[in-house]
Amino acid sequence: xxxxxxxxxxxxxxxxxxxxxxxxxVIRWQRELKQEPMPKHVALIMDGNGRWxxxxxxxxxxxxxxxxxxxxxxxxxxxxxxxxxxxTYAFSTENWNRSNMEVAFxxxxxxxxxxxxxxxxxxxxDIRFSAIGEKSRLPESLQSVISRAEEMTRSxxxxxxxxxxxxxxxxxxVEAAKNIATKVEGGMLETSEIDEAMLQQELMxxxxxxxxxxxxxxxxxxxxxxxFLLWQLANSQFYFADKLFPDFGEEDLLEAxxxxxxxxxAGFESDWx
Amino acid sequence: xxxxxxxxxxxxxxxxxxREAVExxxxxxxxxxxxxxxxxxxxxxxxxxxxxxxPSHLAFILDGNRRYARKWNLGExxxxxxxxxxxxxxxxxxxxxxxxxxxxxxxxxxxFKRKPDEVQAVMDLMLEKIEGLLKEERIIKQYGxxxxxxxxxxxxxxxxxxAAEKAMRATAVNSRAILLIAVAYTSTDExxxxxxxxxxxxxxxxxxxxxxxxxxxxxxxxxxDPDILVxxxxxxxxxxFLLWQTSSSLLxxxRALWPEMGxxxxxxxxxxxxxxxxxxxxxxxxxx
Numbered sequence: 001x002x003x004x005x006x007x008x009x010x011x012x013x014x015x016x017x018x019x020x021x022x023x024x025x026v027i028r029w030q031r032e033l034k035q036e037p038m039p040k041h042v043a044l045i046m047d048g049n050g051r052w053x054x055x056x057x058x059x060x061x062x063x064x065x066x067x068x069x070x071x072x073x074x075x076x077x078x079x080x081x082x083x084x085x086x087x088t089y090a091f092s093t094e095n096w097n098r099s100n101m102e103v104a105f106x107x108x109x110x111x112x113x114x115x116x117x118x119x120x121x122x123x124x125x126d127i128r129f130s131a132i133g134e135k136s137r138l139p140e141s142l143q144s145v146i147s148r149a150e151e152m153t154r155s156x157x158x159x160x161x162x163x164x165x166x167x168x169x170x171x172x173x174v175e176a177a178k179n180i181a182t183k184v185e186g187g188m189l190e191t192s193e194i195d196e197a198m199l200q201q202e203l204m205x206x207x208x209x210x211x212x213x214x215x216x217x218x219x220x221x222x223x224x225x226x227x228f229l230l231w232q233l234a235n236s237q238f239y240f241a242d243k244l245f246p247d248f249g250e251e252d253l254l255e256a257x258x259x260x261x262x263x264x265x266a267g268f269e270s271d272w273x
Numbered sequence: 274x275x276x277x278x279x280x281x282x283x284x285x286x287x288x289x290x291x292r293e294a295v296e297x298x299x300x301x302x303x304x305x306x307x308x309x310x311x312x313x314x315x316x317x318x319x320x321x322x323x324x325x326x327x328p329s330h331l332a333f334i335l336d337g338n339r340r341y342a343r344k345w346n347l348g349e350x351x352x353x354x355x356x357x358x359x360x361x362x363x364x365x366x367x368x369x370x371x372x373x374x375x376x377x378x379x380x381x382x383x384x385f386k387r388k389p390d391e392v393q394a395v396m397d398l399m400l401e402k403i404e405g406l407l408k409e410e411r412i413i414k415q416y417g418x419x420x421x422x423x424x425x426x427x428x429x430x431x432x433x434x435x436a437a438e439k440a441m442r443a444t445a446v447n448s449r450a451i452l453l454i455a456v457a458y459t460s461t462d463e464x465x466x467x468x469x470x471x472x473x474x475x476x477x478x479x480x481x482x483x484x485x486x487x488x489x490x491x492x493x494x495x496x497x498d499p500d501i502l503v504x505x506x507x508x509x510x511x512x513x514f515l516l517w518q519t520s521s522s523l524l525x526x527x528r529a530l531w532p533e534m535g536x537x538x539x540x541x542x543x544x545x546x547x548x549x550x551x552x553x554x555x556x557x558x559x560x561x
Contacts, residue, residue: 094556169520170484177468177482184472191472196461199468222549227520234461234516238509238524263508 029254033081037264039214039257041085042078043236045228046071048220048244055244061105066246068113075117077250079125079159081257085208086161089228093134093168107138110165111145117161118149126158132204133167160208167204169230176202205232212236215260217253219245237263315536319370322540325547326554328500330374331367332515332522335360337506337530344530353398355532361409366539368416368450374496376453378514382428382462396430399456403436407443417449423492424458425466453496460516467491493518500550501542505531521553 046067053063071088078086091106114129121127131146138146142165179202183189205211212232218224221242225233239256241248335356342352360377367375380399385392406420407413413420422437429437437456470490471482488494498518504510507528511519523546527538 097556170517173464173517174482174484174487177471177487180468181472181475181482191469194465194469194472196465199461199465223524223545224521224549225519225524230516230520231461231464233511234459234513235510238511240509240524 025251026254029251029258033254033258034261037261038082039237039260040083041087041208041210041213041215042083043087043089043213043216043229043233044074045089045216045218045226046245047218047222049246051220052244052246060102061109063246064106064109068109070246070248071113072117072120073250074248074253075121075127075159075161076125077253079121079127084160085210085213086159087132087164087205087208087213087229088162089164089167089226091133091165091167092227093166093171094227096137096166107142110163111142114145114149114163118153121159121161122153122156126156128153128156128158128160130160130162130207131165132162132172132207133165134171135166137166162205162208164228167228169225169227172204172229173199173231175204200231203231205229215239215256217241217248217256219243219248315366316369318536318540322543322547323371326550327371328543328546329372330376330497330499330501331372331542332376332378332499332502332519333363334378334502334504334508334512334514335531336504336508338532340506341530341532352532357402357405359532359534363534363539364418364452365416366536368418370539370543373449374451374453374499376423376455376493376496376499376515378455378458378512380424380456380458381513382425382457382459383513385428385457396433400433400436403433403440407440413444413447417447418444419447419451420444421451421453421495422456423453423495424456425462425492426457428457451496453493455514458492459513460511461513463492464517488517491517498522501525501546503527503534503538503542505529505534523549 049063049067050060051063052066053060075086090110095106096103114131117127118129129149129152131150135143135146146165176199180189180194180198184191184194200206200211203211212234213229213236215237216225216229216233217239219241221240223240237260239259241252241256243252338352338356340352341355342348347355364375380395384395387395420440420443422441426434426437433456464487467487467490468482471486474486474490475482493515498520499515499522501523502511502515502519502525504524504526507526509524509526515522523542525538525542525545527534527541529535529538
């Protein structure tokens with residue numbers, strides 16, 4: 001399994017993680033990891049950029065930049081491991097309440113990130129890009145970058161990278177309900193025919209082949225879902241990592257996958273009652 | 274504080290107490306003295322915890338009864354009985370602490386897919402438990418508990434549904450504390466049902482469904498969102514429970530099996546809740 005240098009570029013780390021130790025950790029986890037069962041769809045809540053920056057006494061913007069660089073490395077790793085879909089929680093509807101400066105900075109960062117992701121990963125990894133969420137609230141420039149990226153990568157067969165921007169799990173469900181209601185009004189459907197499968201199809205995550213994540217990873221030690229993919233996480237395994245997102249590297253990803261595999265092999269058959 | 278917690282965790286396990294009571298070997302005066310001093314210390318501990326914010330709604334996924342029975346070589350079905358005792362104890366602690374709503378995941382719609390014998394056995398057990406719960410008048414009267422059965426009750430057998438409705442009627446006057454029992458429940462079914470009902474509400478008028486409409490029609494609409502969701506036996510899945518409602522709940526999965534769930538786990542969960550609560554409260558105010 002080839003991967004790029006697992007430690008981040010020198011400009012973003014403080015040199016705490018010597019290359020040798022990192023690579024040893026990665027090799028150790030790679031040996032533990034089996035081919036099956038590998039989760040087909042991994043969801044990621046990238047928490048902790050702000051705190052990471054505060055701990056180092058640098059600006060929050062630099063924390064977000066490090067987060068983006070780290071996310072690209074994680075996308076490479078996922079692609080190499082054979083994961084089919086990676087959904088990341090970039091920006092929630094609650095985040096609109098942050099300061100205008102931070103929001104504007106994040107929007108610009110997303111534009112740069114999407115462009116570089118598509119350029120770098122399309123050639124070598126056949127990556128497909130999608131964005132889900134209330135895209136109408138995003139700035140025009142970001143919307144056009146997103147639609148261009150989606151268009152360019154639509155027919156790619158590799159890792160499907162889904163970015164949730166301006167996304168809310170509850171709004172996702174309500175939008176799906178609205179779409180169904182429109183169909184009922186149009187006479188295409190009876191109210192009594194509405195069922196779970198139908199609602200599932202109308203959700204935003206239906207862009208991918210595997211809409212429901214098998215594994216959800218949340219960094220920075222917070223133990224919450226924060227309005228991310230509520231319906232879709234019905235039977236997903238959760239993994240909460242204590243590290244802040246810019247520090248969450250390939251070794252930690254492999255550890256999360258190994259934990260998923262050990263639970264999967266023990267059987268997901270729920271034992272209650 | 275730590276040594277206090279250690280001391281409390283040395284309390285005899287529920288199983289041993291049951292065994293002693295059954296075998297008639299308990300030294301009742303000593304037990305009573307021991308019991309009352311432990312209760313006093315527990316009361317002090319809860320008063321200390323109440324200095325910080327106390328969660329108003331706790332939800333539990335009761336995982337691990339059968340594993341407990343296997344671990345201790347108990348008979349068939351004894352794991353569930355130990356689980357029921359554990360439930361009574363945890364409910365008592367919650368209400369003593371001042372938690373108003375307690376929700377438990379008793380039976381999922383997915384469980385109907387199990388073998389018919391097993392499903393029937395669970396239905397019988399549930400009937401027995403509902404009647405047993407009504408008999409536990411001491412706790413219900415002491416804390417003024419109202420019982421609500423949450424879920425698609427039409428899927429239950431008639432006997433169980435009638436007993437459930439009887440229990441709900443019998444306790445409807447109470448309002449100090451509320452116990453929500455999720456039977457024939459999955460979150461996805463609840464959401465679809467809420468969408469149905471919102472649609473029927475709007476009816477011919479071409480209105481637009483909103484978040485509030487859906488929330489109004491949820492089975493769980495009788496309670497606010499849970500502050501903490503606890504799943505025992507170390508599993509970290511929601512298994513289609515309260516997906517909508519746990520959007521900003523603290524998720525806690527202790528390794529202990531449900532019958533082993535004790536005061537120390539509850540205290541740990543509440544302390545963690547108190548750590549994040551100020552941040553969540555600030556965010557909630559910003560959104561309003």
